Amino acid sequence: xxxxxxxxxxxxxxxxxxxxxxxxxxxxxxxxxxxxxxxxxxxxxxxxxxxxxxxxxxxxxxxxxxxxxxxxxxxxxxxxxxxxxxxxxxxxxxxxxxxxxxxxxxxxxxxxxxxxxxxxxxxxxxxxxxxxxxxxxxxxxxxxxxxxxxxxxxxxxxxxxxxxxxxxxxxxxxxxx
Numbered sequence: 001x002x003x004x005x006x007x008x009x010x011x012x013x014x015x016x017x018x019x020x021x022x023x024x025x026x027x028x029x030x031x032x033x034x035x036x037x038x039x040x041x042x043x044x045x046x047x048x049x050x051x052x053x054x055x056x057x058x059x060x061x062x063x064x065x066x067x068x069x070x071x072x073x074x075x076x077x078x079x080x081x082x083x084x085x086x087x088x089x090x091x092x093x094x095x096x097x098x099x100x101x102x103x104x105x106x107x108x109x110x111x112x113x114x115x116x117x118x119x120x121x122x123x124x125x126x127x128x129x130x131x132x133x134x135x136x137x138x139x140x141x142x143x144x145x146x147x148x149x150x151x152x153x154x155x156x157x158x159x160x161x162x163x164x165x166x167x168x169x170x171x172x173x174x175x176x177x
């Protein structure tokens with residue numbers, strides 16, 4: 001399944017509905033705040049973090065991993081997976097560093113198989129956000145894969161692959177409330 005413009009557009013619609021979801025509390029926060037919250041559990045390389053955003057009635061949780069490029073420690077990604085409050089959608093949100101080439105989008109390979117690209121939907125003061133609704137196919141690939149490689153571009157010719165361990169992703173996702 002390729003990450004597509006259609007998926008990105010759907011994710012924008014879901015994000016608009018997300019005012020009452022974790023997106024309301026976490027998406028508007030800085031990447032540092034996104035990585036905060038209370039760690040409820042650890043699933044190998046993933047953390048289940050929860051917090052109650054201002055104005056929310058219930059605690060909201062996300063599966064989070066923060067990684068750096070092996071050869072460029074200043075190029076980091078914050079990977080966030082969450083279920084919307086209505087439990088109808090699952091979002092994959094990645095916060096990339098400022099300075100990435102926005103038109104190139106964010107590439108994704110799982111175990112060296114090209115999955116596709118997602119566009120960046122907005123930039124915050126601390127990074128740019130790419131977001132997609134996770135369909136069953138992508139969720140299955142993430143659960144069964146060993147490594148997801150997210151690719152950001154600093155120039156049209158220069159992509160930087162940042163490996164993200166998928167160890168613990170399946171049990172972590174299943175533990176999301």
